[in-house]
Amino acid sequence: MTKKRVTIYHLAEELGMSVSYVSRALNNHPLVNQKIKDRVKKRATELNYKPNANAANLRQGSSRTIGVVVPQINYSFFSDVISGIEEVCSQNNHTLIICQSHDSYKQECLAVETLIHNNVDCVFISVAAETQSATHLEEIKKHDIELIQFDRCVDQLDGYKVLNDNESASFEVVEKLIEQGYKRIAFIGGPVHLNVFRDRKEGYLRAIKKHGLSIPYNFIIDNALSNQTVVEAATELLSLEEPPDAFFNVSDHQSLTILKIAKSMGIEVPQQLGIFGFANEIFSGMISPSLSSVDQKSKLMGNKTANFYFNHILNKREEFPSLSKEIIKTEIIVRESSKRNNS
Amino acid sequence: MTKKRVTIYHLAEELGMSVSYVSRALNNHPLVNQKIKDRVKKRATELNYKPNANAANLRQGSSRTIGVVVPQINYSFFSDVISGIEEVCSQNNHTLIICQSHDSYKQECLAVETLIHNNVDCVFISVAAETQSATHLEEIKKHDIELIQFDRCVDQLDGYKVLNDNESASFEVVEKLIEQGYKRIAFIGGPVHLNVFRDRKEGYLRAIKKHGLSIPYNFIIDNALSNQTVVEAATELLSLEEPPDAFFNVSDHQSLTILKIAKSMGIEVPQQLGIFGFANEIFSGMISPSLSSVDQKSKLMGNKTANFYFNHILNKREEFPSLSKEIIKTEIIVRESSKRNNS
DNA sequence: ATAATTATTGAAATCGATTTCAAAGAATAA
DNA sequence: TTATTCTTTGAAATCGATTTCAATAATTAT
8 A cells, every 4th residue: 555655767757858858857957848848847846856865965975964963952051052953954955863972982983874774974973971981983084974072072183173162262252250359269170081071170270370370179069960979079169168258050950959058058149149151041030049151052052063064174275274163152141140240 | 084883794704704794693683693693793993983873764664762852942841851861761762852843833843844854753842832733743754753742732643642741730739729718819821722831721610610719801811931921910919909829831931920920019929919930940939938839750751751661662562552542640839929828 | 424403694675755866858058 | 060068967875784585504314
């Protein structure tokens, strides 16, 4: 009962011409008369003809497909980026295949395998927290597939990268905290083998150095993405005789956790404790006190990553000079959690 | 400089056997000796052979690919559903192609076209707010592609559907409001041509009827998904001489807007005004007062939708009786915004 | 030893498009 | 009229896998 799909052969027979001619007519080939094109296309829609992309891709080598690998689709940052990527890809008639690594190196490798099998033209990747090697990414290149890393990149591999200005944004954030009179600023970071967290830490350190603040070594906590780690670290720090008077965090989730701990310990935010985070999550502006944060322009990052491919790689257009890195300016959003009323 | 991809032909030549044999060896065909399988596979990885899915799909008719269409990838509900879908699909060695309709019927049709071109085996769709016709979905079936609708479905089309218990959840919510002594309960809904919003409205109406409450006609607002509509409607209602004493909303964003309006008008939540929403957005539990809401188990919905395909459609397995609808039980989460202190 | 059966192996067709190459037809120039 | 150019058209090869069908080799039964 399964009707066979209408192919270009049926069309050709119906129209009494050869398949090659029909193919050219459908693809707007200049060697075909306009009238014929119209006739073929009309009949094609009538017969409900849909080209088989597999066949075309097999023949052409290109698949007009982009593979995306992210740690989690449903983290707001990544879903925004993907939304931005999708927008541009669909404008350019490209399809998206999406995989998540769940922050596992192994699953990331599997995802990369899948994308190679599917013959994608390019891979956009933001690597898993676990990822410390680039062999799987080199694999991609070996297969003549283009590669663009965005946000979380591996250092071992050069090539196209789309990034935020993590270092300078962090520097500015810490200066803003200092302006407000905070002096004992702690840093809650992520795994330092990932560029984004390392850069944020470096920005923090640069500001601290510039202003000659003396910070106890244990005010700097790396690898604190999990909630539990934050709870433990912050509780310990805030219980010190001389506790920090501010926290700069690499995520808003960390900020939120710290805010809760502060509340439970009766510490007033922002008077006694300033909090500044990263990512500008949807809840950051909603809760009370509202959380200061760095907006990463995530959707724009998606747009730019995709455009990077279409402008710089696919059609190396003259108006776009070739480059390998694109830095996206973040926006620093000062809210209640870092603004003392002494102004 | 572009090295040609290693194909099964290279492999066959290297190994001194025919391509058919190599193919069977790689695919664990029972007719091939285990030793040969091992040898072929070993050499395949050595030579860095990656099968071309396009070629296989073309030949086999099936693509092991699922297409997903949602209004917006970065709405938390949909990104959670997609995450759940992805999980199950990757377990079953299927690839995901994802499209967004941006709530436009036209873009939804384009997305469907794309998926047909790409020869997907099945489409999972949650339709755009604009969608009122099913012709594009019938198109999918005409091409012998399976179709599962989830959450937002069109009524005109029967077939597989995965849904929340919108009606009964709404009924319960309204009863919970009534228990708390709220009597003049307004309803802020969505476009009624979409099942989910209609069902929520019906649940609301059933509870109202059961308890014999008299509600002025203008307390029931349909098609209020946009922020502006909510602002206008809520402001008007709350300015009445006899304003509503509670709102049941089809989304938490609506709840949030109403909460803000109430605050700005000096109306106390939940004492003077109860608020209950839908979707249990990430911020709902974080703000103050925290917002009561219905958790839709979105990731589970993704899992179930995908499993529906693998269990009921792809391999009609005996342990799963054939059915066409799956209802997922929501969880009703009562928070501060609907709990009067009179308990 | 021969027939019957089973296990291995491979040649060639196939999926549905694109594209090369060449032929045929039409238009123009000599 | 013939030679030349340009346009229109189609046969067949191609992409890289899978699969059918048949042939050969190895094993077992008679």
